[in-house]
Amino acid sequence: xxxxxxSLTIAAGAALLNLWLSVRVGRVRTKEKxxxxxxxxxxxxxxxxxHSNYVENTAFVLILLALVELGLGSSMWLWxxxxxxxxxxxxxxxxxxxxxxxxxxxxIITMLTQLGLAATALTAVYxxxxxxxSVDVTETVVLEQK
Numbered sequence: 001x002x003x004x005x006x007s008l009t010i011a012a013g014a015a016l017l018n019l020w021l022s023v024r025v026g027r028v029r030t031k032e033k034x035x036x037x038x039x040x041x042x043x044x045x046x047x048x049x050x051h052s053n054y055v056e057n058t059a060f061v062l063i064l065l066a067l068v069e070l071g072l073g074s075s076m077w078l079w080x081x082x083x084x085x086x087x088x089x090x091x092x093x094x095x096x097x098x099x100x101x102x103x104x105x106x107x108i109i110t111m112l113t114q115l116g117l118a119a120t121a122l123t124a125v126y127x128x129x130x131x132x133x134s135v136d137v138t139e140t141v142v143l144e145q146k
Contacts, residue, residue: 010082050096064117
């Protein structure tokens, strides 16, 4: 069995953060009596956009995180990247409510996290020495047994 502790932990945190963002949208919908769409309400729009933006970015980060961990193993750098991403998304959501610095910092963290993970994935693929031998593994085993 392959266990990816970084990816699983960050994915669990991402799921909880998704629930938090959903609840924030639901609360403002109830308060503003907007049950379908955004009703032209700016706060509803901001909360919906914060949630949508989160969903748009998180899948890429989680996929890259899992594949990098699968290919290179767990590392403190990977833990840090995943945790920082979640913090960035919290800051972005708070920023969408009006604290513009949070939105800006959260956006920068999101972009840098994706860029770092993508660069790491590409580096792992293209900088890892590979063998171009076309010998079948079963042939090798048979040859070794003789």
